[in-house]
Amino acid sequence: MIEIVAYDVLDRIFRGRVELTADRVTDLLLAAEQLEFTDLAVTNLRTRTVEQHDRRSIAIRDLAIVVPSGPRGSIDRRVRGPQEPVSMLVHRYHVFGMAHAPALHDPLLVAGSRRWAPVTSAVLEQHAAGRPVRERFDVLIVNRMYVTSMVRGTPEAHDMHWLAATPAQEAVVS
Numbered sequence: 001m002i003e004i005v006a007y008d009v010l011d012r013i014f015r016g017r018v019e020l021t022a023d024r025v026t027d028l029l030l031a032a033e034q035l036e037f038t039d040l041a042v043t044n045l046r047t048r049t050v051e052q053h054d055r056r057s058i059a060i061r062d063l064a065i066v067v068p069s070g071p072r073g074s075i076d077r078r079v080r081g082p083q084e085p086v087s088m089l090v091h092r093y094h095v096f097g098m099a100h101a102p103a104l105h106d107p108l109l110v111a112g113s114r115r116w117a118p119v120t121s122a123v124l125e126q127h128a129a130g131r132p133v134r135e136r137f138d139v140l141i142v143n144r145m146y147v148t149s150m151v152r153g154t155p156e157a158h159d160m161h162w163l164a165a166t167p168a169q170e171a172v173v174s
Helices: 025-031 106-113 155-164
Strands: 003-006 013-016 034-046 049-058 063-068 084-090 093-100 117-126 131-143 147-152
Touching: 003 034, 003 131, 025 063, 025 117, 025 131, 063 093, 063 117, 084 117, 084 131, 084 155, 093 131, 093 155, 117 155, 131 155
Parallel strands: none
Antiparallel strands: 003 013, 003 063, 013 034, 034 049, 063 131, 084 093, 084 147, 093 117, 117 131
């Protein structure tokens, strides 16, 4: 079981545990139609309410961003090659981080061609209670179906966002 935080397009955040039945979370997202959560907390960003569930299935197609934690996936499946700063608008969220590509490929083109695109050294920005909330993550996985804008960033802009964000464990969305 691994901990997952998932942001959906109905302005909810799911925090719970999921059985990793594939080499990587990205592979799980591509292979399944539902994520089967246990020990789940669902935060509604519109009403600012939290519901608790022992078990609940969530449709993967409705998820905009997934943040895995725990052990990283198979080292043999990781993309090695160039990385480039990227800025994305994903539903109501702004994502800043590093896109990766195999050697001799453009990271932005590769990220734009994947159904689920991992972004490392990532900052997730959203607005809650009328104020911006910025969280840092080692990796998050973006559902390209909900990406409305993706542009190249600069190393300086990436560093500025990274330094302005709070580590995910310390950020509070209320």
